[in-house]
Amino acid sequence: MRSGAFSEEPSAASEREPDEVPEELPTQLRWRVSTGFAALKCGVTVVLVLAAVFLADDRRALTALVVAALVAGGYALRDVLAPVRLAADPAGITVVTGFAGHRRLGWDEIERVRLESRTRAGLRSELLEIDTGDTLHLLSTYDLNARPADVAADLARIQAISGSPR
Template sequence: MGMMQWRVRPVLPAAKLVAALAVPALAALFAEGDVVRWGLAVVAAAALAAWAARDLVVPVRLAADPAGITVVTGFAGRRHLPWARIERVRVESTARRGLRSDFLEIDAGDAIYLFTTNDLSAHPEEVAAALADLRAVA
């Protein structure tokens, strides 16, 4: 097995950019000259644009090869973890208000990395199985 990568769903950055453009448009309709509402709209639009920029700058959230895995840290940093440092890979499921969420949890001892289906463009259980197979080969 060679290098494997999981990336953000392509539709997410586009949706975030559309939302970043829609917020000021909505402010124009409802702010009615209120400086505070305009300020909040600008801050919200900037936050959405920054969130979309992260998806565009670092679309690959998780990569794995026989040497270990590479995860995204911070805004656009990367951290390589050899297989020996990874204590556990598991899928954590939560159910709240009728909604179920699954997370891929990678425990590296000093840090825990969580990935959603949207981060991986795949179900976390599929990714956990692929990581287990790759780790067994390594």
């Protein structure tokens, strides 16, 4: 890991010295999509399919409902096939890639982990960016079921356990 790899907003967790690792922090952590959110996507898919069945006489409504059901079903299927979006241990991290694949990255392969915050239409969104130089992995609050700032702090602590230079 290169110097300055973890840049994040100040928080209580980031004010600790890098060598201070809390005893209660497990050496392996996983962040996954919320089960409730995945169930909601499945429910929306079922409702859209049922609406398509009842509105089969109207071609335009049927087409719109089928397309919406396929999109919602695709997202729901991804949540079922790859619920764990990020896993970390002292050897490195595993991130979800593509539709439902996984990629293992050693700490030395990661150039930078940072937070990206944006405000649009009065709403603030945060993304966790994991940059390997060749690829950029973006994970949202919905992917992680946790605040990206908290996940970045946990990744920094696990990376410190590994003994890899920052």
